[in-house]
Structure formats: structure tokens, C-alpha cells
Amino acid sequence: MTTNEERTHIIAAIVEHKPGVLYRVSNMFRRRNFNIESISVGPIEPRDLARMTITVRGDEKVVEQMIKHLAKLIDVVKVSRLHPENTVSRELALIKVYSPDTKARSDIINYVNIFRASIVDVSTDSMIIEITGDSDKLDAFIELMKPFGIKEIARTGITALSRGAKSIKIL
Amino acid sequence: MVEMSGAEALVEALKRERVKVIFGIIGGAIMPVYDVLRDSGIRHVLVRHEQCAAHAADGYARALGRPGVCMATSGPGATNLVTGIATAYMDSSPVIAITGQVNRRSSNTAYMIGRDAFQEADIIGITTPITKYNYQLTSVSEVPRVVKEAFYIATTGRPGPVLLDFPKDIQTERAEVEFPGKVEIRGYKPVTNPHPLQVKKAVDALLEAERPVILAGGGVILSNATPELLKVAEFLMAPVVTTFMGKGAIPENHPLSLGCIGMHGSRAANSVILDADVLLAVGTRFGDRSTGTLDTFCRDAKIIHIDIDSAEIGKNVDVDIPIVADAKKALRALYEVLASRAEKKGETAWFRRVKELKEQYEELLEPQDEELKPPRLLRELRKIIPEDSIVTTEVGQNQMWASLYFKTYKPRTFISSGGLGTMGFGFPAAIGAKTARPDRFVVDIAGDGSFRMTEQELATSVVEDIPVTVVILNNSTLGMVAQWQRLFFDERYVAVDLKGIPDFVKLAEAYGAQGVRVGSLKEFVKAVKEAMRLDVTTVIDVPIPPEENVLPMVPPGKSLKEMIE
Numbered sequence: 001m002t003t004n005e006e007r008t009h010i011i012a013a014i015v016e017h018k019p020g021v022l023y024r025v026s027n028m029f030r031r032r033n034f035n036i037e038s039i040s041v042g043p044i045e046p047r048d049l050a051r052m053t054i055t056v057r058g059d060e061k062v063v064e065q066m067i068k069h070l071a072k073l074i075d076v077v078k079v080s081r082l083h084p085e086n087t088v089s090r091e092l093a094l095i096k097v098y099s100p101d102t103k104a105r106s107d108i109i110n111y112v113n114i115f116r117a118s119i120v121d122v123s124t125d126s127m128i129i130e131i132t133g134d135s136d137k138l139d140a141f142i143e144l145m146k147p148f149g150i151k152e153i154a155r156t157g158i159t160a161l162s163r164g165a166k167s168i169k170i171l
Numbered sequence: 172m173v174e175m176s177g178a179e180a181l182v183e184a185l186k187r188e189r190v191k192v193i194f195g196i197i198g199g200a201i202m203p204v205y206d207v208l209r210d211s212g213i214r215h216v217l218v219r220h221e222q223c224a225a226h227a228a229d230g231y232a233r234a235l236g237r238p239g240v241c242m243a244t245s246g247p248g249a250t251n252l253v254t255g256i257a258t259a260y261m262d263s264s265p266v267i268a269i270t271g272q273v274n275r276r277s278s279n280t281a282y283m284i285g286r287d288a289f290q291e292a293d294i295i296g297i298t299t300p301i302t303k304y305n306y307q308l309t310s311v312s313e314v315p316r317v318v319k320e321a322f323y324i325a326t327t328g329r330p331g332p333v334l335l336d337f338p339k340d341i342q343t344e345r346a347e348v349e350f351p352g353k354v355e356i357r358g359y360k361p362v363t364n365p366h367p368l369q370v371k372k373a374v375d376a377l378l379e380a381e382r383p384v385i386l387a388g389g390g391v392i393l394s395n396a397t398p399e400l401l402k403v404a405e406f407l408m409a410p411v412v413t414t415f416m417g418k419g420a421i422p423e424n425h426p427l428s429l430g431c432i433g434m435h436g437s438r439a440a441n442s443v444i445l446d447a448d449v450l451l452a453v454g455t456r457f458g459d460r461s462t463g464t465l466d467t468f469c470r471d472a473k474i475i476h477i478d479i480d481s482a483e484i485g486k487n488v489d490v491d492i493p494i495v496a497d498a499k500k501a502l503r504a505l506y507e508v509l510a511s512r513a514e515k516k517g518e519t520a521w522f523r524r525v526k527e528l529k530e531q532y533e534e535l536l537e538p539q540d541e542e543l544k545p546p547r548l549l550r551e552l553r554k555i556i557p558e559d560s561i562v563t564t565e566v567g568q569n570q571m572w573a574s575l576y577f578k579t580y581k582p583r584t585f586i587s588s589g590g591l592g593t594m595g596f597g598f599p600a601a602i603g604a605k606t607a608r609p610d611r612f613v614v615d616i617a618g619d620g621s622f623r624m625t626e627q628e629l630a631t632s633v634v635e636d637i638p639v640t641v642v643i644l645n646n647s648t649l650g651m652v653a654q655w656q657r658l659f660f661d662e663r664y665v666a667v668d669l670k671g672i673p674d675f676v677k678l679a680e681a682y683g684a685q686g687v688r689v690g691s692l693k694e695f696v697k698a699v700k701e702a703m704r705l706d707v708t709t710v711i712d713v714p715i716p717p718e719e720n721v722l723p724m725v726p727p728g729k730s731l732k733e734m735i736e
Contacts, residue, residue, distance in 0.1 A: 016358060071482075
């Protein structure tokens, strides 16, 4: 096993759901020079906890250090590493794309169907597409939309759960 | 349940944590707390700059092994604490910092947090990276729990500073409060017991070792593990080297003690650690000033690393056998397994070699000249002050001379800013240490540059009757920087000449302290004895040659092998 190979890792952290926690986490990343690709946060059950899904690029050593430094934060209750082959990861994107004529509109609708995306807003010269999937799927779809002219994109960053019965025990 | 104001709840909670003294400066946003403090029985030491409140609390904590408390008002009071808090954080010292904060809510909306009120600073944001944790209080009822948690977090696991930011309206607001008996923080469960399997692996490695070396760091002192360390070392007949922060973890007159490793380590320590085949490192973070370049540091040795902070394992040095645990508990477990499996070692070939090296290098270290130079002076100082005297240092040449030439015999008697390297730390830390240990002789080994940074605390020392002695190794230069300019910048001196200002004797006298300038070793000895006898704040100004270097030295970015003699 090569340990110094750089790749993307997914880390899930269960944290206290209260003001300032995201600051503590992001401050630690900046201070320790960890390179975060995305971070997504949302409340879980019980409601005073939140789950952060963090993707980071780096080698084995970097990821291990990052997990330890996360676990060291008082407001981080639990940290777990999600292995890509054993993880369902999803990202959501909203894409506002030009659709000035019927030709463009019907082409876009075709792509949307192929990708199982959906159109959530239509106006005279643009539409908003909602697409969910892994990041590669989103990247591919965005590539296809480029020729039409993309006005705006909003991506959530990855959120993920490990497959099967295994779960992160909180206490 | 009892009804109290926020300020009353805070002071009551501090009493329950057995707080005896607070170092601080009053100001607008903390006045309600001081009003309660006034008749509380807790001693307040009024320092003359908030930075020194934090340093004094730190010195208090390090000398006593109990948390030190400092207090300041909002805004500039709070930001002035920052250097002191960062110093405590780098050296894992349990300091509790309490700051006033502007009102959270008010009928007059101009006085709310987040609206740039007068003397408002985001001290939570500012201190997040330099505290173990910090709290902004949001209600009176949570005050008892938060104080209890703060002390728990500061003193358990790897100790460190915790800050409490206390909005003024909550200080005066009244509510029913309850004082909890214990603490429960679901995200903070420090591991203190060593894993038995890891202990067994470590014992296997140590028993197989031909050239074992023990590296003791500040963690040994923090966990009061000196007796356990000595048991393991004597059982294995393994030489003990320390980091700078570990100075005092083993009595430096012990036959197995070789002194500090590192940039200004002893020749014996730096040479022996690189020869180790098994290195037992306890409570150290392998800081760069200790290890020299990592690619030449103990590359072939099997490394056992005991640390209570798992994030330190593998951070700088790759470790073969990690043990995440309290140093005292881990060393005790190691000794028990060692003693159950083998006989205490006798004089091994390795021990004889170490002894030989030690004698050879000790001779080199022994200053011969009668001139008034730091090495000789520090040896003399050691001879005349009691073994349990507490020495603090400033930062720079004075600190490294003290590390090399002033032998420390007991843990918690050598107090210095190792991690952050804060000039001006030594004097207020000495005041803190003396407050904690009024029965001890406390001396700050200072340089003139460092002492200038916090000299106003002479007022605190005199007025509060906390007598400490300051020995200024006065070369009228920012000496360590000048040394680097001499050695690594072709003697291109810049911004290091302090021009002999001020006259420290007159300065001391201006503050009502005793000031004395000495011109010979004999006068120096007399001055120290006088300071001990009179037990008053004393500044001893010792003019030394400005071009004196601290040697030996490992140049920055070099291996411990490459010492300049």
C-alpha cells in the first residue's frame, strides 16, 4: 500500500450543533494547513448535534493528522473516515442555464432526462436544473451544459454515509 | 438553587475551584465582577499590564501544578492577554483567562455585541487558535457549569489555557443557579490509561535494546511523573536526556542525566540521543528546536512515544510504538511490566560509554575563567541558592545559558517560555511563581532586552509585596539575534544595539525596589545573598561582554550532529 499518494478522502464528523463550531473547525484546518475541498453541514438526531462531511486532498499521513486534530476539538463528538468503495456519497447542484430558443430548450430537457436531473424553474430565456449524484456525475453534466451558457451554479459539496448496517456511534 | 447575579455566580464558582489568587487589571466591562471579588477572600494581584496577568497566572500554574487565573476587561484588556495566553498554550499550561465583554442586549441597542461598541473585541475569535477551548457566557444560569467545565478542560488531558468571555449585562443580571458536582462533556474524554498491549510492545523493545535512551519532555513535569521516570531509567540504566521544556524532569545531578537536547543542548545529550537504538520519548511533541533536522533525527532507532495528546503521535516524527496515555500512568505501567519480566540492569557497556562521554563533556562545560561571564555566573548562582529555588528565564541568550549552565534539581523549579519564546515572560512568571510559593527564593534570569518588555511589573512586585530577584545578564544588546547576525549574517548587525538604556539600578530604585550593579563574581555572590537575606524585590545588573556567544549551538536547519563549538 502506498501511503504518500495524494487522493481525495471523505471524513464525517459529528459535532455540537451550536454557534461557533464551524469556525472552530475551519480555523483548525487553516491553522494546520489542511486543504479542504468541500464541507457540508446539517443537523441530525438528536437535534443538538450536527454532521459535517468534509472532503480533503492529501496523503495518508495528512488525513490521519486531520482526523486526530478534529477529534481533539472539544465540540467534535466523533470523527469517522468513510472509505470511498464503501460509501454512498452525493452532491446536489442547482444550475441556471441559458435557454433562449426551443432548440436549446429541448436539447437541455433531453440531457436532463438522461441524467435523471429535473427542471425546477423555467423563464423565457433560462431554466434552473437540479441534479443529484456523485461529484463526477455533476461534473459531467455541467460540462454538457457549458455550450448553452451557464449563468450560475450552486453546489452543496459532498454529503455521505457508509454502506450497510455500520453507522457512527455517537456515544 | 440560589438566586445570584452572574458576577456572584462566577466568584462562587471560582471559590469552589479553590482559586486563591487572580492576577488582573480592572476596566469598565469587568467592574461588576471586581465589585463581588472585593469581599470574596480571593486575593487579587493588580499587575501593570494585562500581558503580565496572563504570564503571572502561567508562572503560578507551572510552579504549583494548579491552574492560574487572570482577568481583564473587554477590548484592549482582553487583547493584551493574547501573548500570555498563546505562551501558555504552546507550553500546555493550565491558565484560566476571564475577560469582560460589552453588553449582549440592552435597551440602548448601541451597546450590543457585534456592533463595534466601545472597547469591544471579538476575543473568542481571536483566541480560538490559542486556547484549548473558550466560552462566551450567554446566561447567568450556565455560569456554574461553564466555570466547572473550563477548569476541567484546562487541567485534564493535555493541559492548556481556557478563556471565559463574560458580557457585562450577564454579570449584573440575576437568576436561579445551581452548582454542578461533576462535569460531562461528550466531545472531550481524555484517555489517561495506557493500552496494555502497547505497554508490552514497548517493554519488548526496551528489553531488547542495546543502547536505550529516554527523552523526557514537559509532559513528564506536567503529570508529576519524575519518580516513575527515575524508576524506569534506573531499571534500564538508560541515560535520560530532556527537551528544554523537560528540564527538571530528572535531577540534573543524577548520574543518568545528560541535560537538554536541541539547538542549545549539551554535547553529551545531542550525541547520545543520535546513538540510541531504542528511544523512549515521554510527553514531548518533538519540537524543531529539540530535534534539529528530522531526516537525521534517530532515523534508525525504534521510537516509543508516550503522549496524552494523540494528535502529537506521528505529527513530526514517525513512531514505532505509540502509547496514548498520561505520562505518570504509562511510566508506572512500563515499570511494572519491566520489573515482572526482567532483572534490573547493572552497569552495561552502553552505560559505561555514556558515563565516559558525560565526564568528557562536563569538563568542557565547566567554565574555568574568573571573569564575569554567564556560564560561570550561573554555576555560582546554583551553588548559593537553595535547591528548591524557582528559576524563571526570559528568552534569548539568557535562556539558553540558563539551560546549559544552570542545573535544575527538581521539577517545576525551572520555568521558561519554550514554545512561543516570549521575551518578557520571565519576570511576571517569577511574580506568579512567588505568589504560588511564597516560601521559595524566586529568581528571574534575564537579559536586558527581555526585561525591558515587562519591567513595569517592578511596581506589582513591590506594591503587592511579592519579592523576586532579577539577574540581568546585561550586554545592552538583543544578544541572541546579534549572535545569529555574527554567525549567519556576516556580522551585519542591525536593530540589536540597545545603547545601554536605561540604568537598571536607577530604574529599580524608581520603583522602590533594590538595585545593585556588580562588577565581579564576588560582588555577584554577595548581591544574591543579600537579596535572599532581605527578601525584597531586587534587580542585580550584571554587565557582560556584548560579543559573547551561547555555545555549543546547532545552526538552524542542521542536524544535532553539526554542533558549533
